[in-house]
Amino acid sequence: MATGAGGGQPSVLSTLPKNLPLDFLKTITDQFSDERKIGTGAFGTVYMGLMPDGQIITVKKLAENSPIAREKAFANEVQNIMALHHENVVKLVGYCHEGQKKVVLNNGRYIVADIVESLLCHEYVPRGSLQKNLFELHTKMDWNIRFNIIKGICNGLHFVHSIPIVHMDLKPENILLDDNMVPKIADFGLSRLFGQEQTRMNTQNVVGSYGYIAPEYLYRGEISTKSDIYSLGLLIMETTTGEKNCPGKEPSAVQFIKNVRENWKEQRIASEYPLLDVDGLQQVKKCIEIGLECVEIDRLKRPSIETILDKLNGRCASIRN
The missing domain is CATH 3.30.200.20 (Phosphorylase Kinase; domain 1)
Structure with a gap:
């Protein structure tokens, strides 16, 4: 070479x-x-x-x-x-x-x-997709692995957005795990490369995976890095809860988001992760909160990938009660 x-x-x-x-x-x-x-x-x-x-x-x-x-x-x-x-x-x-x-x-x-x-x-990424590891294997992934996967996906997306590329198809099937459970973002078939001064574009040809498509793209064809943030929020919530986002007749994730918002409070978190210490439980709570912020209907209310990384790495103000 x-x-x-x-x-x-x-x-x-x-x-x-x-x-x-x-x-x-x-x-x-x-x-x-x-x-x-x-x-x-x-x-x-x-x-x-x-x-x-x-x-x-x-x-x-x-x-x-x-x-x-x-x-x-x-x-x-x-x-x-x-x-x-x-x-x-x-x-x-x-x-x-x-x-x-x-x-x-x-x-x-x-x-x-x-x-x-x-x-x-x-x-070749030997362990296959996050989808397989989260939902199809019988062994439950421990929290430290899940948390590192979430941080790894966010680090990868931060790099992609810095180019700036919008992935447009973030979902568990398109996150692959290597032997050390390090996540790798895959499948850039729908991705869009933006010009340096460009932050948003419109299209009439809306394609993607139902349940992970941001509403402004689904209904108005608007594309921005915040489209990926919406999908990322769902990924974070799925990885944290171990529950699958299964869109029904509607192409949105409304029901899944509602279930997480209503059911994943402190008591549920403690019962799902009984062996975690206080810091670990705070990490789970933080990931749920970040996930819910990412799926705001108004894209301008969604956090940037930099803010998400700051929160995950403890560089942001404490989370809301």
Whole structure:
């Protein structure tokens, strides 16, 4: 690997994602076999790729029928996270956008068509998603791990917002955990890159995950960093309570938020975390409060990611009673 002028750290160019040949990605995924499949989502199917040196990466084959055009999702991921290097953001290590000739059936006859495959390769994060670890495993995560996950997600989002990129799809499925339970924000397929002077934009094409979409985006197409703060609030409350935000017929999280606000008082916190000391119980209470502040209907009342980090790290005034 190339190194920088000082001969120590790798140069930025050497650490940027590589444009990998499609045949190579087929080889390392065993021709995209079912045995190598590790997940399927709205944007495509994820496979485990075994590199020649034994390193494992993930290869996401983007779907043609994803929520936004495949080329757009590909461009979002590659352009927006190409040079991102942060402990709490999944690293993009390679990509492929390659055409190949295929025989396809078209109006009753076979024709040779150019089919473009779009693929994204990321670092492999072994413990899987926060969704799986919070809601699908039988062992209950202890509070210290939960609190560190919350702080890690917030640190990652602070970095992303400083660029400034708005993620647009924060949810437990898009937070991955490594062997040490360090969280990494993943899936930037819906992300938006803002200009330096720009703080808000509008769109008529509202896409995202029901139950996590901020109301101003859902109903008016308004996008800002505060859109992510709304989703973050739900993530914080889910991680703290261990309860799942399950939107019903409505695409909002109104019922989940109402349940947390009404039920997660001091007595409930103490009964759910009986082994915690006073400081630990205060951390749980603080996370509930931060989560509820993040889901204010008026986006201007939501805290910034800097304020949230200050509160989590005890640098802010004491919480309300």
